[in-house]
Amino acid sequence: MLRIAVPNKGSLSGPAADMLHEAGYQQRRESKELRIVDPVNEVEFFYLRPRDIAIYVSSGRLDIGITGSDLLVDSGADAEEILPLGFARSTFHFAAKPGTATGIEGLKGRTIATSYEGIVAAHLAERGVDASVVHLDGAVETAIELGVAEVIADVVETGTSLRNAGLEVFGEPIMKSEAIVIRRTGAEPDATTEPKVQQFLRRLQGVLVARTYVMMDYDCRVEQLEKAVALTPGLESPTVSPLHNEGWVAVRAMVPAKEAQRIMDDLYEIGARAILTTAIHACRL
Numbered sequence: 001m002l003r004i005a006v007p008n009k010g011s012l013s014g015p016a017a018d019m020l021h022e023a024g025y026q027q028r029r030e031s032k033e034l035r036i037v038d039p040v041n042e043v044e045f046f047y048l049r050p051r052d053i054a055i056y057v058s059s060g061r062l063d064i065g066i067t068g069s070d071l072l073v074d075s076g077a078d079a080e081e082i083l084p085l086g087f088a089r090s091t092f093h094f095a096a097k098p099g100t101a102t103g104i105e106g107l108k109g110r111t112i113a114t115s116y117e118g119i120v121a122a123h124l125a126e127r128g129v130d131a132s133v134v135h136l137d138g139a140v141e142t143a144i145e146l147g148v149a150e151v152i153a154d155v156v157e158t159g160t161s162l163r164n165a166g167l168e169v170f171g172e173p174i175m176k177s178e179a180i181v182i183r184r185t186g187a188e189p190d191a192t193t194e195p196k197v198q199q200f201l202r203r204l205q206g207v208l209v210a211r212t213y214v215m216m217d218y219d220c221r222v223e224q225l226e227k228a229v230a231l232t233p234g235l236e237s238p239t240v241s242p243l244h245n246e247g248w249v250a251v252r253a254m255v256p257a258k259e260a261q262r263i264m265d266d267l268y269e270i271g272a273r274a275i276l277t278t279a280i281h282a283c284r285l
């Protein structure tokens with residue numbers, strides 16, 4: 001049975017459960033459940049604190065886990081990313097009251113509050129900056145107002161939390177992060193679990209593709225086919241079928257969902273007609 005760590009709370013937990021559900025895995029019904037078995041897929045899910053997941057996975061007690069790349073780096077655990085999942089995207093930044101800090105060089109001797117001590121300490125050490133780091137569990141934006149620190153280092157997504165606290169980012173971004181699947185560094189593929197790991201990754205990749213692509217169908221004249229195919233090259237190559245009306249073909253290809261409307265306009269311009277897009281619910285590439 002494959003053993004997988006899933007975030008039980010916070011920004012990662014909802015989207016991770018949704019993705020696993022879309023990939024055909026059974027998920028817990030109540031937020032208090034700490035582990036469930038999906039007997040059909042032969043997988044056991046452990047619902048753990050996102051911060052702890054890299055530690056469990058690096059210990060080898062769990063085969064793989066879903067966490068954030070910033071949490072993986074912060075933990076210092078011996079685990080590596082094997083698949084990016086495209087949600088919980090954020091950037092890790094220093095921030096302070098406007099005009100009170102400019103670059104990392106100015107942090108010498110100052111106090112920085114953060115929930116990500118590992119990332120901050122390593123970043124400062126690499127640049128030879130000697131500052132003190134105060135660990136707080138969350139809501140670190142408030143630490144400046146209350147005089148616990150002069151600077152914070154935190155996750156920024158929309159910037160709303162910083163703005164509400166009257167703070168602004170300074171210096172280079174410390175790191176970018178997103179949800180990822182991790183596995184123990186250098187894990188020897190185990191003959192019994194490896195096929196299940198690969199199946200798990202294929203299923204999640206299928207969900208990612210289904211979320212980012214749509215299927216496009218259209219009819220066009222044979223003379224326009226090369227131009228049309230250049231607009232819709234598909235993944236391997238588009239399917240082209242003859243129509244009953246001579247001189248016309250039907251074309252089918254996957255296209256990036258974000259570009260679908262522009263591609264439909266361009267196809268129409270070159271004379272394609274009956275242009276349709278449909279959602280892809282699941283796929284194996």
Ligand SMILES: Nc1ncnc2c1ncn2[C@@H]1O[C@H](COP(=O)(O)OP(=O)(O)OP(=O)(O)O)[C@@H](O)[C@H]1O
Nearest residue numbers: 009010011012050068070088089090138155157177
């Ligand atoms: N507002 C946000 N937008 C996008 N990603 C976020 C946001 N806040 C946290 N994350 C990401 O979520 C992961 C942190 O998960 P975690 O559950 O520990 O924190 P959280 O979402 O802040 O939850 P909580 O504060 O309830 O503990 C990190 O990878 C972080 O980059």
Ligand SMILES: O=P(O)(O)OC[C@H]1O[C@H](OP(=O)(O)OP(=O)(O)O)[C@H](O)[C@@H]1O
Nearest residue numbers: 138139140155156157158159160161162
């Ligand atoms: O840039 P934004 O869109 O505002 O998002 C970033 C905020 O979201 C998270 O906070 P969360 O709500 O998880 O509270 P926390 O600070 O207690 O972790 C993070 O710690 C930031 O404070």
Ligand SMILES: [Mg+2]
Nearest residue numbers: 010011138139
């Ligand atoms: Mg938080």
